[in-house]
Amino acid sequence: MSGNARPGDEAMLAFEPERGSDHDPSGVVPFTILSVDDDPAFQQSLRLALRDFRFQGSPLQLLTASSAAEAEVLLARTPGVSAILLDVVMETDDAGLRLVRAVREELGDREVRIILVTGQPGVAPMQQALDQLDISDYWLKTDLHRERLQGVLTGNLRTWREIHALGRAKRGLQRIVHAGRQLAGLRDLGDFSQRMLHELAELLQVPPEGLVCVRAEHPEAPAPQARVVGAAGRFAALNMRRLHEVDEAGVRDLLLRALGGRTSIGTPASQVLFFDGDASSPDAAVYLATGRQVDAEERELLRVFATHANAGMVNVDLAARLDQVAYQDGLLGIANGNLLQRELQRHLDAPGPSGQAMLMVDLGQYTHGSLALGPEQGDLLLGRMAERLRELYPPPCLVARLHEGTFAVLGPADMLATDPVAALESVDNDHALPFLGVDAARIALDGYHGSAREATSAGLLLLRGLRASGGHGVVDYSPETERDNRRRFLESRALYRAVGERAIRIELQAQVSLADGRVVGAEALARWTGEDGVEVPPGRFIPIAEATGLIVPLGTQVIEQACQALRAMTAAGFGEQTVAVNVSPLQLRRGEFVEELLAIVERHGLSPRRLEVEITEGAVMTDYQAGREVLARLRRLGFPVAVDDFGTGYSSLRYVHSLPVSRLKLDRGFTAEIGSGAGERSVADMIIALGRRLGVDVLAEGVETPLQAQWLQAHGCHCAQGWLFARPEPPEAFLQRLRAQAGRA
Ligand code: C2E
Ligand code: CA
Ligand code: CA
Secondary structure, three states, rough: OOOOOOOHHHHHHHHOOOOOOOHHHHHHOEEEEEEEOOOOOHHHHHHHHEEEEEEEEEEEEEEEEEEEHHHHHHHOOOOOOEEEEEEOOOOOHHHHHHHHHHHHHHHHOOEEEEEEEEEEOOOOOOHHHHHOOOOOOOHHHOOOOOOHHHHHHHHHHHHHHHHHHHHHHHHHHHHHHHHHHHHHHOOHHHHHHHHHHHHHHHHHHOOOEEEEEEEOOOOOOOHHEEEEEEEEEEHHOOEEEEHOOOOOOHHHHHHHHHHHOOOOOEEEEEEEEEOOOOOOOOOOOEEEEOOOOOOOHHHHHHHHHHHHHEEEEEEEEHHHHHHHHEEEOOOOOOEEEEHHHHHHHHHHOOOOOOEEEEEEEEEEEHHHHHHHHHHHHHHHHHHHHHHHHHOOOOOOOOOEEEEOOEEEEEOOOOOOOOOHHHHHHOOOOOOOOOOOOOEEEEEEOOOOOOOHHHHHHHHHHHHHHHHHOOOOOEEEEOHHHHHHHHOOOOOOHHHHHHHHOOOOOEEEEEEEEOOOEEEEEEEEEEEEOOOOOOOEEEHHHHHHHHHOOOOHHHHHHHHHHHHHHHHHHHHHOOOOOOEEEEHHHHHHOOOHHHHHHHHHHHHHOOOOHEEEEEEHHHHHHHHHHHHHHHHHHHHHHHHOEEEEOOOOOOOOOHHHHHOOOOHHHHHHHHHHHOOOOOOOOOOHHHHHHHHHOOEEEEEEOOOOHHHHHHHHHOOOOEEEEOOOOOOOOOOEEEHHHHHHHHHOO
């Protein structure tokens, strides 16, 4: 409760002093009596006897029926009949009692008082039946003179009134419990208010017509500024308007008085409930057009209702604060991914162009270096990043953190046009860590067809794609890159399954000695037949495997299969054959790689000499020192090491002399040049000469013509691989080739 003097929950719904009363003619409902008798004379005398009868100042409404059947119809149509004067014998001897049974059991009316009357003495029903059917009186017509009749009726009406009030209170309380349940789950103030109006109307049995207003901004906000948060019936259009905009002066004034005086107000035609807020929930007032005065019992019920509703209101506000938690980044206090998604979706859903764009900014330095930075430094870095982004993209732009070092900015496209990478990396701060490795992706929302979630993941994929391709800077979204990314995403999932199911196979491509054309070994090449039965070329799935890290388990499977093939060759008497496997930088970089490789080879009972490791020059050059050490260890253990695609990397010639490798593989691009410009000094020539100087073997890849083979041999290249000799083939076919060569086919 706020600084209000009224203590306790009962004060929650304090009513203004009574205006009007139960005697107010507009508030009085006459009691209804039904007389059922087939004797018109008795009906007539009854009417006369009750003509000026009053109960608690109110006249009677007298209904008549001349048969049990007619009475039943009448009762079903007229709820709230207080008493029935019933002739026992009508159509049949027991027509009266049968009607009573129907009233109690079929119509379910346990409140209406029943007074049996009869013209003939001696037809009194058994006492048991009277008790069972809750029949209060049994009279001979002749005994019912005017005074006695009025006395009997007064007693019965009094009883009815009490039973009825109890029943109504019980139903009201049930209604309140029900309402409490309905209201409890609602988190949104609008939903809550709307539901409250309906429950309140239900409780008072009036149509829902009214409004709820809340002093939403702050507790001291002027009452006319209160916000309409729920409206029903003729007020429906006022939802979300201010109280001063309510044009029905009477209604507006009542609400103002309730909010100003912190009190509930009842009038002959309406009811205003005041809800006293507290530190966490604002004051509120509900206006309901009841069309009648609310009586004392109903006021009691309203009090109970208000207690329930007030508790619900606090929950709604709590929910709003939970939302705040849900929509804020706990560390930086800026928006989080949830809020971004919500706002993004709002723009995407808006009809027509919004002119908005989303920028995703990734601080690679944090993602890769957070361990090295330590948590405090890392947090500091993120905090400064948030600050810088807010400087660069002031409101209305929304700056949010998605996760780790990834931020997003949502705002007008022209405000997001500046290059965030240049702006962030060129930070002029000399006493703090500079921002490094910033990458960004930008999506213009106009023309983007997808959900917020899809837009966010498209942005993240763009960032990842940028990094995977070794790029740096800002990329802009286009539907083509999206399609590409989407395909890659789907393929990566399928590849994940394929690796899990060990569905990747190898093929072996023969490597021959040029001197005699004999097969001396093979290269293992990964093969993947997709779920649709179509082969996916390694040029497509290997980069995906590398980007997702799947290359590690996939690489291990290739090595395992290569070893199995080698074992089969040994068993078939070809123990001198070697198999080369392609090893990705990612595999090579893992500390366990060498040990794992050795363990596999030993498990297959093979000498390391027979398994060649093919690496690309890039693999060694990105981390020269570490790469060199791994290669040196492999060589010391006896594994041959080949540099794949040699000559395509710019640094190869400078570094190769210090690399512990045993073979260079001349890239097939250079092989293809052979024979085009005869005589001049080709790259192939240079590389072969380099190999000779360094004492390492050179193998030419992609040899397709006899001319190329001749040229290579003539220039001192001893080994080759290519379609001229053999295509990649299943291990079994390769073994067959070896057998044929040995004349043992
Ligand atoms: P790579 O290591 O340079 O493999 C040689 C590629 O040249 C193979 O393509 C092979 O089929 C193809 N080739 C062989 N002879 C000829 C020829 O005479 N003419 C032409 N035009 N091409 C020839 P493939 O099998 O499509 O593999 C492509 C690349 O995928 C490989 O290039 C390699 O970088 C990668 N790759 C394949 N398997 C693996 C693997 O198990 N692990 C890793 N990390 N990469 C792999
Ligand atoms: Ca290779
Ligand atoms: Ca190659």
